[in-house]
Amino acid sequence: MASQLSLQAEAIKIEEEWTQDLLYWVKDLFHVYKTRYVETVALRNFNLKIHRGEIIAIMGPSGSGKTTLMNILSGLMLPTTGRIYFKKNPEEKKIINISRLDLVERTRFRRENIGFVFQDYKLFDYLTAEENVQVPLLIQNMNPEDKKDRINEILTSCGIEHRREYKIEQLSGGEKQRVQIAMALISSPQIILADEPTGNLDTENSIKIHYLLKDISKKYNTTVLIVSHDIKVREFCDKIIELE
Ligand SMILES: Nc1ncnc2c1ncn2[C@@H]1O[C@H](COP(=O)(O)OP(=O)(O)O)[C@@H](O)[C@H]1O
Numbered sequence: 634m635a636s637q638l639s640l641q642a643e644a645i646k647i648e649e650e651w652t653q654d655l656l657y658w659v660k661d662l663f664h665v666y667k668t669r670y671v672e673t674v675a676l677r678n679f680n681l682k683i684h685r686g687e688i689i690a691i692m693g694p695s696g697s698g699k700t701t702l703m704n705i706l707s708g709l710m711l712p713t714t715g716r717i718y719f720k721k722n723p724e725e726k727k728i729i730n731i732s733r734l735d736l737v738e739r740t741r742f743r744r745e746n747i748g749f750v751f752q753d754y755k756l757f758d759y760l761t762a763e764e765n766v767q768v769p770l771l772i773q774n775m776n777p778e779d780k781k782d783r784i785n786e787i788l789t790s791c792g793i794e795h796r797r798e799y800k801i802e803q804l805s806g807g808e809k810q811r812v813q814i815a816m817a818l819i820s821s822p823q824i825i826l827a828d829e830p831t832g833n834l835d836t837e838n839s840i841k842i843h844y845l846l847k848d849i850s851k852k853y854n855t856t857v858l859i860v861s862h863d864i865k866v867r868e869f870c871d872k873i874i875e876l877e
C-alpha cells in the first residue's frame with residue numbers, strides 16, 4: 634500500500650502533469666469484494682485517464698469489473714485501494730480525490746457531475762417523458778423560463794420531444810432510453826456513465842442510441858463512458874478499454 638509520503642509526492646506530480654483537457658486520472662485501482670467465504674477481485678492494477686469530451690467504450694465479458702469501475706468513478710462505491718483524481722473544469726484549481734471523500738461529499742459529487750444511463754430503465758412510469766426529465770431540476774434553483782428552455786432543448790437533442798406528453802409505459806424501449814439520456818443530461822453533468830444502455834434493445838435501436846450518445850458528447854462536450862458488448866461501438870469511440 635502506498636505510504637503517506639509517496640501519496641503526497643503523487644499528489645504533487647498529479648498537479649504538475651494535469652493537462653487542460655483531463656477530467657479523471659485513475660491510479661492503481663484495486664477492488665475486491667469480500668463475502669464470508671469468497672473473495673472476488675473485480676479490478677486489479679487498473680490505471681486510466683479520461684479526457685473532456687471523450688467518448689469511451691468499456692468492453693469485457695460479464696464479471697470483468699465494468700459495473701464496478703462505473704460505481705467507483707461515480708463515487709457510489711469506494712475502491713479497496715487506489716486513487717481517483719478528478720477536476721471539474723479547466724479553470725478549477727482543485728483536483729479532488731474521490732476515494733478520499735466521505736459519503737455526503739460523494740453524494741454531492743455525483744449529483745453535480747454524473748449522469749447515469751442504465752440498461753433497465755430507471756424512470757418514473759406514472760410520469761410523462763417530460764416530467765421525468767424535469768425531476769433532476771426539482772432540487773435546482775433555476776428560474777421557470779430557463780427551466781422550460783432547458784427542457785425543450787434537451788428533449789429535442791435527444792429526439793424525444795414528440796413524445797413528451799406520453800407516459801413511460803406508452804414508450805418503446807428505444808424511446809425510454811432516450812428519456813433516460815435526456816434525464817442524465819438535463820443537469821449538465823461532466824460525464825455520462827452508460828452501463829449497457831442498449832442491452833435491452835434490438836440492433837437497429839442499439840445503433841441509434843449509440844449514435845445519440847456520440848452526438849450528445851460532441852454537442853455538449855460531455856464525456857461519455859459506454860459499457861457495451863456491441864463491437865460496433867468501436868467504430869465511433871475515441872478509446873476502447875478492455876477488461877478481462
Ligand atoms: N456486491 C458484490 N458482492 C460480491 N461480489 C460482487 C459484487 N458485485 C460484483 N461482484 C463480483 O465482482 C466481479 C465483477 O463484477 P461487475 O463489476 O458487476 O462485472 P461486469 O459489470 O463486468 O459484469 C464479478 O465476479 C462479480 O460476481
Ligand SMILES: [Mg+2]
Binds near residue numbers: 699700701828
Ligand atoms: Mg455490469
